[in-house]
Amino acid sequence: MTETDDFAASVRAQLDGLWSVEDLRAGKSLDPVRDAASRAGWFDLGGEGAISALVAAARATGAAACPLPLAEAHVAATLVPAEVLGDLRVTVLPAGSRRTEAPTGIDAVLLLGDGEAELRPVLGATLLDGVPAPAWGEVELGVATWAGVPGAPATDRARTLLRLALAARAAGAAERLHRFAVEHACSRIQFGKPIGAFGAVQQRTAACQIDVVAAQLLLAAAARAFDDGSADAELAAELTHGFVAAAARRVLLGAHHTLAAVGFFEEHLGPWLFRRVHADVASAAALEPSRGRPVDRLVEGRGSLPAPGVHRSAPASAAETFRVEVRALAAELAGADRDTWVAALVERGWLGMGWPARDGGRDASVGEEAVLHEELTYARAPVEIELASVTLLGSAILAHGTAEQRARFLPLVRAGAMRFCLGYSEPETGSDLASVRTRAERRGDDWVVNGQKIWTTRAEQADYLWLAARTDPDAQPRHAGITVFLVPMTTPGIEVRPMTALSGERAATVFLDDVVVPDRARVGPVDGGWTVITHALAGERVVMGGVAAQLHRVLDDVLDAVRDDPAGIVGARGSARRHLLDRAVCDLQALRALVAHATGSEGIEALVAAPLAGVLGGELAESFAETLLDVLGPGALLADADGIGGGHVQHLLRQSVMYVVGGGTNDIQRGIIARSLGLPR
Incomplete structure (x- = not known):
């Protein structure tokens, strides 16, 4: 301690x-x-x-x-x-x-x-x-x-410090009632089972936990900024206050809903925590500094959101020093094509940089890998598939592949030449990956695969299909009978039927009809594919910062345009449009704090932290795009490169739906969060 x-x-x-x-x-x-x-x-x-x-x-x-x-x-x-x-x-x-x-x-x-x-x-x-x-x-x-x-x-600093402390006190009160609610959900029996087993209670409790953890991280980071004498300390504190003032009330009411009548009477601490939260939030509102809210400081000044915290997995200077290096490359290659970008990443050894040196990496920390994904996403570098090949395939092959597979595929990944698509989702299997029905049957030294994959992104351009197939239909639990294969897309029996997503992205339905796959294409043990899959999915905590970075970049694009005519575009101080934008900005800072926490965590803590950031990221992508539309007006619906936000607002709006369903729906992720708190299945 x-x-x-x-x-x-x-x-x-x-x-x-x-x-x-x-x-x-x-x-x-x-x-x-x-x-x-x-x-x-x-x-x-x-x-x-x-x-x-x-x-x-x-x-x-x-x-x-x-x-x-x-x-x-x-x-x-x-x-x-x-x-x-x-x-x-x-x-x-x-x-x-x-x-x-x-x-x-x-x-x-x-x-x-x-x-x-x-x-x-x-x-x-x-x-x-x-x-x-x-x-x-x-x-x-x-x-x-x-x-x-x-x-x-001096008086602004004093007001901001008081608002930060009042936000902390409100957060502490709401968090205490949340803990009561979690305990109550685990012990209160209704209709023959603990109420924490009901989906509505789990979803609400998980949502409260996201707010609680985000508030803790923001409060600690803002306080450290003051202690360190950071020039961004007051902005960090005002962003924290803006998020916590809303989040504390959400948590408070969510906990009261779970406690129901138990927390409504004054013999319980609940009513007094209710009074505490509302008194502190109201008191803080009366202390607004003369420089205004975060959106006022951003619109009327220069710069952007302050760093939400340092990745804890590396020395404080390592990831941030690397960030400077990545930003310098991004500035140099602004507007460059994919081939130029890939060549630059390969030259620097940044693809697979987290791998051991013996496998072509440089033993970079998770924090440095996260910085790479964040900064390249912010720069809109056209290298998404190359980065994904590292986190979703390369690292899994490194851990579970044969010597032949490592020798064949890892150099392709490092060279940015591993084009693949994920064969996970099926018409009847989305978030429930353990229910895959695509069947692989052993025939001598080969496997014969039959089934269908759907919503398979970039299948038309892929050279390989990273395929999850059922090899033991009677296995219990269900995930025990799944095996992973890396299958060339040119294999006879594979048919690709393209489809276009709301975002404009190309995907496909992939049919597999008596596809013969040699056993050497198997990655990991027979019926042991679940471990390989979860290893690959663990890499998502490195790339999840991409959502926050994308929102951050869209915000900065909008701010650049708004600063030319603040009153005309977002109204004067206190306007409804500024208020909407302020809420979105504070929520974005909370997401960035959760991402930094997830990428800086290890072991069990990382498994719990990742869904917190993932859920907030998906939901904020939707609400952020909608807020920008409300603030900027119908012009934000146009893909006009010369318009406010450069046409990226409308793309974010169309893409945002995928952020709450891709890689497992937010409803499922909230269930994982609830169970991490001890709520029963």
Whole structure:
């Protein structure tokens, strides 16, 4: 555990004995908690890691439904001279406001204007009934004891820090109720089974888990950005706030739906967490900085989204140093054709770079491989099939192929000359790959294959079919009787009937009629194809960053055009169109954080993290394209290279449907997420 984790654990442990449902129901004063926190030094955070500690502690207080004003104390200490502040118990409000939480224990209020600040004593307070608990109050303020002009950058930073801490507290509260809901779903029996076995509960719980993890990652990354002194820290924090403000409420209500009446009555912590989330989200909304929301900063400034985090699988500098190298090549080859791109990748040894050196690779990390896919997708380099041949075929052949297969096919992959198509999906088999019906029967040294594959992308251009076929029809479980073959598309008995997808991409139905396949074309053991398939699919966590990178590139194209006429294209600040775009931008940053987490994870953690990013990526691709259409108007439906977004918005819209079904539908992926939380099948 880090020092930040230790501090958050200490906060949680002490709150367990200081703040309870009974205290909330009785309207207990926050003073004993403040006093204990003061003795423990929680209000004296400063120096290295201070913001990370604040954010972690805010999550812990949110989980206890306790509004301890740690961030407010930190902000006051950075703006008000120590000799003035002394031991005053201070909260922070926007200039002109008199409404604050738990006002009876507050000595003074620091009022933040746009560049100005003043400290005023609290003379009295009138409690206000409503959702918040502890209750908000209207405070009576005395004459200012201190006033200063720290400047708009300082007051903006203070507001953003407070919004980040309030978002963290709301996220902590929502996450706590989500954990209650998961436990309840596993133990609550209805209609003879745990309610977590019902599909609706699994889908909802998985959706909440995606929001919870994305919020955790964004909060931690934004806090680190402040601690590191990053120039993007405030933008990262505002993106985090924008996502969490919406996600915390989604998680909260999703958990309440699962808990039903159990979490509706005040003997349970649920109602108090409900009050906590809504109070914090509303309070943060009143603290918007003068620079506005993330979309305002992006539209009215320059640059793009900040990095969401460093891949943990490599030293911090390795993947990012490589990113610079890939970007330099992308700039050099902008607009180049496929052959030029492939030649450049082959020359640098980037195809198969993650393989061992003895097999032609360079032992690159997963993080570096992910960077390659992200940056080439962002650059719209026409090398999708060459990259896929590495992750979906090459690595599986490397792990499961014979010496002859490795010697024959790995050089083709490294040379960008391995053109293949995937023979997985069938008319009756989509996400349920274990149900393949295409049959391969052993006849001497050969196999005879009969069946049909469908939605087979690029089958017309492929030289080989990576084929999953059933070799034991009676195997239990079903996936135990599947074998993988790598079959030349010129083999007699293979018929390709082309089809065109909504996106314009060419695919096909592939018929296999008494196709004779030599046993040397088998990859891996007989009836052991499931391991080969899952090894190949594991490579998808490297390429999933492509969805986020594609959305990021479309966003940047739109921003480049919008900056020429912001008010005319997306309206003035506060407009409905800016609000829609802001939500989409914050969601995109959350997706990028989940992708970085998935590609930086290993083992079981990677298997759990990948579906989180995959589901959000698919759903965001759809909503992002729709949002851009709503913002930009009907012109976004045209494939006009000179239009806003260069015609890429309409292509994203048409392609987006595939992102929620390709490689397994999002419904199935959410089921995997739910079971990773312990919900029953």
